Amino acid sequence: MNEIKKRGLYGLIYVIIMWTATDISEISFHILFILILLLATYEMLRMKAKKSLLPFIIIIPLVLIHQIKNRDIILLMFCLTWVFDTCAYIFGINFGKHKIIPNISPKKSWEGFIGGALSTIIISYIITYFNLFKNINYTELYTISLFIPITASIGDFTISYYKRKSEIKDTGNLIPGHGGILDRIDAFLITIPVIYLINL
Numbered sequence: 001m002n003e004i005k006k007r008g009l010y011g012l013i014y015v016i017i018m019w020t021a022t023d024i025s026e027i028s029f030h031i032l033f034i035l036i037l038l039l040a041t042y043e044m045l046r047m048k049a050k051k052s053l054l055p056f057i058i059i060i061p062l063v064l065i066h067q068i069k070n071r072d073i074i075l076l077m078f079c080l081t082w083v084f085d086t087c088a089y090i091f092g093i094n095f096g097k098h099k100i101i102p103n104i105s106p107k108k109s110w111e112g113f114i115g116g117a118l119s120t121i122i123i124s125y126i127i128t129y130f131n132l133f134k135n136i137n138y139t140e141l142y143t144i145s146l147f148i149p150i151t152a153s154i155g156d157f158t159i160s161y162y163k164r165k166s167e168i169k170d171t172g173n174l175i176p177g178h179g180g181i182l183d184r185i186d187a188f189l190i191t192i193p194v195i196y197l198i199n200l
Contacts, residue, residue: 007177091115152187
């Protein structure tokens with residue numbers, strides 16, 4: 001199996017597990033994020049994180065997410081983050097010329113960021129038009145769609161910084177073609193506390 005097909009297949013499996021476990025019941029949602037916390041902590045211990053903020057950056061969001069009662073907001077976060085990540089990657093590969101922080105994440109470009117952000121706003125409009133998340137009001141939806149490109153990028157750069165500091169390419173090898181669990185959830189780590197504060 002070539003790399004693109006492998007990334008696509010295991011990426012789809014990851015999305016299905018995250019979405020189903022969050023959507024099906026409160027118990028499965030809590031079990032999912034307890035497992036993610038344990039896996040993320042294990043991966044964190046492999047990195048050069050002593051006397052750093054990394055434990056707080058990882059553990060606090062994965063504890064706070066259990067306090068967000070409206071699971072539609074969690075599903076919306078998944079949806080918009082995945083849209084942003086995917087579209088930022090596509091735009092970056094095809095049009096990326098101006099790097100954001102090349103010494104930390106050399107593939108991330110301003111063109112990718114802008115393309116991903118615009119795609120996130122368009123998808124938010126579609127979600128609103130078809131009323132796909134009935135437990136989220138328009139203000140919450142558009143607010144989240146505006147800050148997710150920023151918080152997702154900060155989370156990504158943060159984990160990338162510690163990976164470079166630890167001289168590792170991926171945080172683990174749990175998900176073939178993608179790396180470890182931290183490589184997949186890095187975009188959520190800053191977003192979760194912001195969503196928690198919005199829902200206080």
